[in-house]
Structure formats: C-alpha cells, structure tokens
Amino acid sequence: QVQLHESGPGLVKPSETLSLTCTVSGGSISSYYWRWIRQPPGKGLEWIGDIYNSGSTNYNPSLKSRVTLSVDTSKNQFSLKLSSVTAADTAVYYCARHSNDYYLDYWGQGTLVTVSS
Amino acid sequence: EIVMTQSPATLSVSPGERATLSCRASQSVSRNLAWYQQKPGQGPRLLIYGASTRATGIPARFSGSGSGTEFTLTISSLQSEDFAVYYCQQYNYWPPGTFGLGTKVEI
Numbered sequence: 001q002v003q004l005h006e007s008g009p010g011l012v013k014p015s016e017t018l019s020l021t022c023t024v025s026g027g028s029i030s031s032y033y034w035r036w037i038r039q040p041p042g043k044g045l046e047w048i049g050d051i052y053n054s055g056s057t058n059y060n061p062s063l064k065s066r067v068t069l070s071v072d073t074s075k076n077q078f079s080l081k082l083s084s085v086t087a088a089d090t091a092v093y094y095c096a097r098h099s100n101d102y103y104l105d106y107w108g109q110g111t112l113v114t115v116s117s
Numbered sequence: 118e119i120v121m122t123q124s125p126a127t128l129s130v131s132p133g134e135r136a137t138l139s140c141r142a143s144q145s146v147s148r149n150l151a152w153y154q155q156k157p158g159q160g161p162r163l164l165i166y167g168a169s170t171r172a173t174g175i176p177a178r179f180s181g182s183g184s185g186t187e188f189t190l191t192i193s194s195l196q197s198e199d200f201a202v203y204y205c206q207q208y209n210y211w212p213p214g215t216f217g218l219g220t221k222v223e224i
Contacts, residue, residue: 047214103208103214
C-alpha cells in the first residue's frame with residue numbers, strides 16, 4: 001500500500017520560505033506525477049504544482065513565481081519550497097500521487113503550516 | 118479554465134437515507150471525473166474515478182454517474198462514517214485538474 005507523509009516546520013515567519021517534504025513509502029516514486037495541494041482553513045483545495053520523477057514540473061500560474069518543486073528519487077521524496085510567504089499562505093498542505101490517468105489515487109494526511117511572526 | 122460547480126453546498130440527511138450530490142463542469146470533461154471524501158483532520162480519499170468506477174475498497178453504497186458536464190455521486194444508505202465533505206475533480210484538462218468547492222454531508 002502506497003503511503004505519503006508530509007513533513008516540515010509548522011510555523012513560518014512572514015517573508016520567509018516555506019519548505020516541506022513528502023516521503024513516499026510502499027511504492028516507487030518513479031513513473032508517476034506527484035502533486036502538492038493546499039487547503040486554507042475552512043476553504044477548498046488549491047493546486048500548487050506537479051512534479052514527475054524526471055524533474056519535469058507544472059505550476060499553478062498564481063503561485064509560479066514563488067514555488068519550486070524538486071524530487072529526490074534516491075530517497076523516494078519530493079519537496080516544495082514557497083518563498084516570500086504571507087498570512088494568506090497559511091493552510092494545510094497535502095502531497096498526493098497522480099494515477100496514470102491523472103486522478104489522485106493516494107494522498108498524505110496533510111500538515112498545517114501557519115505563517116505568523 | 119474549467120470551473121467545477123458542486124451543489125448543494127451542504128446536504129442534511131439522516132442515517133440510512135439516500136444522498137445525492139451534484140457536480141457540473143463549465144465545459145465537457147468526458148468521463149474524466151473523480152470524487153473524493155474528506156473527513157475532519159484527514160486528507161481526501163479517492164472514492165470514484167472515470168465518473169463511475171469505485172476505487173479499491175470503496176463500499177458499493179457509493180456510486181457515480183454522468184458524463185460531459187453533469188455528474189452525480191449517490192450514497193445509497195448513509196452510514197455514520199459517511200458524514201464528510203465530498204469533492205469532485207475533473208482531470209480531462211490537466212494540469213491543473215480543477216476541484217469543485219465541495220459538498221458537506223451532515224446529519
């Protein structure tokens with residue numbers, strides 16, 4: 001059974017960079033697209049970006065200037081960096097796996113990141 | 118950008134009753150539509166893909182239908198564990214594969 005687990009600081013100061021890692025277990029990170037999604041408190045799901053095991057990426061245009069995704073196949077991990085954060089970036093951040101048909105078949109439990117001084 | 122509209126925003130039902138949730142796409146997404154269930158404090162879980170195919174381990178009381186722009190998720194007899202928020206997602210146009218805003222099923 002594939003499992004995903006997000007990890008990283010739960011508190012980030014305004015203007016700093018949010019950094020999260022998603023660790024994949026029970027399966028290989030190869031040959032799939034992987035996605036980051038966030039959910040502000042009480043709101044819906046917002047796409048952040050996608051990364052393939054080769055490093056190919058797609059980003060949400062509204063976040064593209066601040067987002068960097070990377071993958072480490074040797075560790076079966078992929079990572080998110082979001083720069084110049086503000087309170088509007090406070091959210092639960094999820095990582096997920098795309099099936100070969102692009103629906104999301106496995107999700108992490110999510111991690112709450114709060115932006116506050 | 119494809120807009121996914123879910124209705125109603127909140128659905129109040131009693132255990133054992135049928136629940137019918139709707140999802141409409143702003144343009145045709147063929148049958149490339151998935152449904153997810155999210156319980157408080159948890160990540161979403163895939164219920165349905167291809168508009169009507171249940172994901173592994175999903176009970177038969179969950180069924181999906183529709184194609185093009187109109188889709189329905191039906192829960193035939195609500196169990197206590199089914200009270201949650203349900204999201205639809207189109208993946209015909211990817212990226213991004215847009216989500217609806219969700220329907221909360223409450224007691």
